[in-house]
Amino acid sequence: METTVLALIRAAIAEDVGPGDVTAEYFIPADSRSKAEIVAREPGVVSGAEIAEAVFKEIDPAVEVEICLPDGSPFVRGSVLMRVAGSTRSLLTAERTALNFLQRLSGVATQARRYVEAVQPHPVQIWDTRKTTPGWRLIEKAAVKHGGGTNHRMGLYDHAMVKDNHLAANSDLASLQAAIHRLRTERPGTRVQLEADTLEQVAGFLTLDGVDMLLLDNMGPEKLREAVKLVNGRFWLEASGGITLETIKEVAATGVNAISVGALTHSSRALDLGLDFY
Structure with missing residues (x-):
C-alpha cells in the first residue's frame, strides 16, 4: 500500500x-x-x-x-x-x-x-476532476477507475491545463504559442490542454502547434457538435460544465472524446x- x-x-x-x-x-x-x-x-x-x-x-x-x-x-x-x-x-x-x-x-x-452506463453505446470516456476531498485524491480517483471511469490529471504538476482565468491574464495567441513551445522543450511529454468557452476560441486555438486537447466548457449540444466538426479530429475534445445523468447521453452523442464530471467525487x-x- x-x-x-x-x-x-x-x-x-x-x-x-x-x-x-x-x-x-x-x-x-x-x-x-x-x-x-x-x-x-x-x-x-x-x-x-x-x-x-x-x-x-x-x-x-x-x-x-x-x-x-x-x-x-x-x-x-x-x-x-x-x-x-x-x-x-x-x-x-x-x-x-x-x-x-x-x-x-x-x-x-x-x-x-x-x-x-448512461453514455452507452457512445465511445466516450468519463473523466474525473480535481474536485476531490483534500487528502483523499489518490483513493477517490482510484474509486472512479473502479467504477469504470478514467482519471484526468492527478494535480497541477502532471498536465498543463490553461483555463479561463489563465487566459484572462494572458490570452494573446502569440504568447500562448511561445509558452507551449517552452513547455514542450523543458518538460517533454507533458500534455497541453486549453479551455474554450466559444467557437471563436476553438478556431483561434486551431492555429497553435503543440496542443493535445481542448476543454469545451459550458457549451450546449449544438455548439459541441459544431466544435467537433471544426476540430475534425486534430485535438481530443473534453466537454465539461453542469453535465448531469439526465443530460450526459445527449452530450456523448455530439462526438466529443471525453466528458468530465466533478460530481463523481464532490457529490457522491x-x-x-x-x-x-x-
Whole structure:
C-alpha cells in the first residue's frame, strides 16, 4: 500500500481512536473474540476494500480479513463484501473507520458506474476532476477507475491545463504559442490542454502547434457538435460544465472524446454498508 494512503489511514484512526477506545476497553472483555461481516444495505460497486482491510490490520495485525468482493465488483443489497474475525475489541474499534473509507469510496465508484452506463453505446470516456476531498485524491480517483471511469490529471504538476482565468491574464495567441513551445522543450511529454468557452476560441486555438486537447466548457449540444466538426479530429475534445445523468447521453452523442464530471467525487453519497456480528 502506498505510503500516502497508509498515512491517511493512520491519521483517520488517530482522529477516531485517539489514546484508546474507552467503550471497548470497559464494556468488552479482553479475551472476547468475534466474527463479523460487512454487508450491503443497497446495491453498488466496491471500492476501498483493501483500505478497509488495512484499517483492521492497523488496529490489530492478528485480525483475520477475507475480502469477498474485490474493488470494482458490483453488488446487490445483502451482498457480503468482507468477513473479519478476531478480538471483539479490535473489530469494534476498527469498525467506523473501516466503514467510513469503504462507504465513501464505494459511493464514488457507484456514481462513476452510473455515468459510464448512461453514455452507452457512445465511445466516450468519463473523466474525473480535481474536485476531490483534500487528502483523499489518490483513493477517490482510484474509486472512479473502479467504477469504470478514467482519471484526468492527478494535480497541477502532471498536465498543463490553461483555463479561463489563465487566459484572462494572458490570452494573446502569440504568447500562448511561445509558452507551449517552452513547455514542450523543458518538460517533454507533458500534455497541453486549453479551455474554450466559444467557437471563436476553438478556431483561434486551431492555429497553435503543440496542443493535445481542448476543454469545451459550458457549451450546449449544438455548439459541441459544431466544435467537433471544426476540430475534425486534430485535438481530443473534453466537454465539461453542469453535465448531469439526465443530460450526459445527449452530450456523448455530439462526438466529443471525453466528458468530465466533478460530481463523481464532490457529490457522491456514501453507500449504506454495515458491520454485522454473527
